[in-house]
Amino acid sequence: MDHILSERRHLINVAYRLLGSLADAEDVVQETYARWYAQPAGKRDAVASPGAWLTTVASRICLDLLGSARVRRERYVGEWIPEPVPDQGPVDPADRVTLDESVSMAFLVMLESMTPAERVAFILHDVFRYGFADVAEIVGRTPAACRQLASSARRRVRSVGEPPTPTRERAAVVREFKQAWQARDIAALIAVLDPAVTATGDGGGLVTAVLRPVVGSAEVARVFADLAGRATGLTLLERTVNGQPGLVAQQDGVTVTVIAFDIVGGRIRDIWAVRNPEKLRPWTV
Numbered sequence: 001m002d003h004i005l006s007e008r009r010h011l012i013n014v015a016y017r018l019l020g021s022l023a024d025a026e027d028v029v030q031e032t033y034a035r036w037y038a039q040p041a042g043k044r045d046a047v048a049s050p051g052a053w054l055t056t057v058a059s060r061i062c063l064d065l066l067g068s069a070r071v072r073r074e075r076y077v078g079e080w081i082p083e084p085v086p087d088q089g090p091v092d093p094a095d096r097v098t099l100d101e102s103v104s105m106a107f108l109v110m111l112e113s114m115t116p117a118e119r120v121a122f123i124l125h126d127v128f129r130y131g132f133a134d135v136a137e138i139v140g141r142t143p144a145a146c147r148q149l150a151s152s153a154r155r156r157v158r159s160v161g162e163p164p165t166p167t168r169e170r171a172a173v174v175r176e177f178k179q180a181w182q183a184r185d186i187a188a189l190i191a192v193l194d195p196a197v198t199a200t201g202d203g204g205g206l207v208t209a210v211l212r213p214v215v216g217s218a219e220v221a222r223v224f225a226d227l228a229g230r231a232t233g234l235t236l237l238e239r240t241v242n243g244q245p246g247l248v249a250q251q252d253g254v255t256v257t258v259i260a261f262d263i264v265g266g267r268i269r270d271i272w273a274v275r276n277p278e279k280l281r282p283w284t285v
Contacts (some may be wrong), residue, residue, distance in 0.1 A: 008029060009098075010055070012026065012029055017102055019062055020111065020112070021083045022085055022281075023083065063139065067116050076205075077203070078211040081272045084242055084283075105272050114156060121146045121153065170244060173268060174261055177189065193217040194217065194264065194268060204275075204279070206277055207275045234249055248283065260272045
């Protein structure tokens with residue numbers, strides 16, 4: 001029993017990277033365990049590697065969900081951003097997502113451009129080091145086809161890849177942005193933003209958010225300066241968001257926005273502001 005339940009954290013990590021949603025990942029893992037225990041005891045005992053069985057089932061469920069997610073997101077109000085995860089908090093260790101470059105917001109957003117099969121093949125092989133024979137069993141294609149899927153996904157990654165910015169430098173840039181935002185200093189905001197910066201908000205139709213991405217340093221700076229002028233009693237905290245320096249905005253002690261950044265060459269290239277309260281559940285416990 002213990003060795004079966006000990007797989008939970010691994011399954012959460014796989015499912016979150018495949019789906020970009022911690023809530024969906026938790027549902028997938030719950031369904032995976034339900035299917036495991038629905039088997040007769042004799043059939044469970046005959047499984048040579050329960051961990052591999054659980055990963056295969058969870059990945060197949062994720063693959064099905066990825067196909068339907070595209071339809072659901074067409075009906076989503078505004079822009080859809082992957083669900084941000086904190087670095088700590090009163091969460092069961094078995095439910096924590098291991099934070100590394102493969103869960104950075106920039107990486108997860110890039111994964112959204114892949115087909116479901118590409119995403120599964122790439123994550124399982126390149127991130128979790130599963131062999132293509134195992135990936136083929138999950139995806140339902142030949143090992144050679146899965147190799148091609150992962151290769152295609154890898155090209156997408158390289159096409160947008162930049163040398164990683166050291167964490168200390170990222171934190172300094174985020175702090176500059178925070179100070180300029182609080183001061184409503186448009187010139188200082190522009191100085192820390194890439195000229196072609198894109199700011200994307202996700203309210204999910206439940207709270208106010210910009211429905212379309214805002215592009216350009218001057219435009220983004222004006223939007224944030226305007227927000228600072230209208231938001232009263234807002235507290236900005238420097239926090240780790242998906243393993244990278246980010247910001248959390250709180251109103252009366254309640255997290256109302258989580259902001260992730262992509263920083264290249266000392267300037268902010270992308271801003272993702274998640275305001276959908278359903279995606280902020282891990283930040284409010």
